[in-house]
Ligand SMILES: Nc1ncnc2c1ncn2[C@@H]1O[C@H](COP(=O)(O)OP(=O)(O)OP(=O)(O)O)[C@@H](O)[C@H]1O
């Protein structure tokens with residue numbers, strides 16, 4: 031690992047987190063373990079730029095993130111999008127983070143399904159001037175999908191050193207064990223009032239308890 035940079039890289043993992051689930055946590059922990067970052071920040075969006083507003087408020091989604099990561103060292107909540115009442119464009123959030131951390135590698139974490147349509151993101155070229163992308167494997171998505179081949183041709187790297195010696199501009203695919211899990215599936219189970227044992231492997235127990243206490247998704 032290069033030691034010449036005084037500002038150790040950190041990672042930001044943006045998501046709707048409606049709700050946060052085990053695959054999100056596995057990705058965050060994989061990045062923490064394999065990308066030599068000092069921390070991973072989970073950043074729930076307030077108003078997604080690209081999809082309908084979630085039925086569950088940003089405050090509740092952030093509370094679930096906080097509960098889920100409470101006992102995971104090195105993984106923290108990044109709340110900068112929560113109080114914004116305009117769409118949560120990633121480029122704006124990264125600009126704000128860069129004001130706080132002008133130097134050092136900044137890694138934006140996403141799943142392969144997100145990379146596949148990354149060229150539709152607001153000012154996507156500017157995102158790559160502010161951060162690297164680190165991309166988690168996700169069942170059902172591959173590096174052949176959508177925008178992935180051209181992005182990887184121009185920005186791809188297999189070198190972790192690149193992510194630390196450069197501040198931004200590279201895309202690295204990770205080799206995390208894929209987990210076939212989505213928040214959509216969890217919401218469907220919750221809405222059908224499924225028993226907890228079906229949800230147990232999918233979502234932290236404390237998050238499930240919060241959902242029940244706050245009656246967040248209809249059904250339970
Ligand atoms: N199972 C998974 N494996 C890898 N990446 C994932 C997985 N689930 C979500 N992600 C990534 O996490 C980020 C945030 O995703 P999000 O909060 O929308 O979860 P989701 O499960 O995809 O939700 P939904 O089903 O509501 O779309 C995205 O970059 C997405 O690609």
Ligand SMILES: O=C(O)c1ccc[n+]([C@@H]2O[C@H](COP(=O)([O-])O)[C@@H](O)[C@H]2O)c1
Pocket residue numbers: 043044045046047073075078079080081118119120121144150151152
């Ligand atoms: O900035 C954009 O144009 C943009 C478009 C699509 C997604 N994003 C961000 O990507 C992250 C994952 O989004 P999602 O829908 O998979 O939860 C989340 O932080 C979103 O704000 C951002």
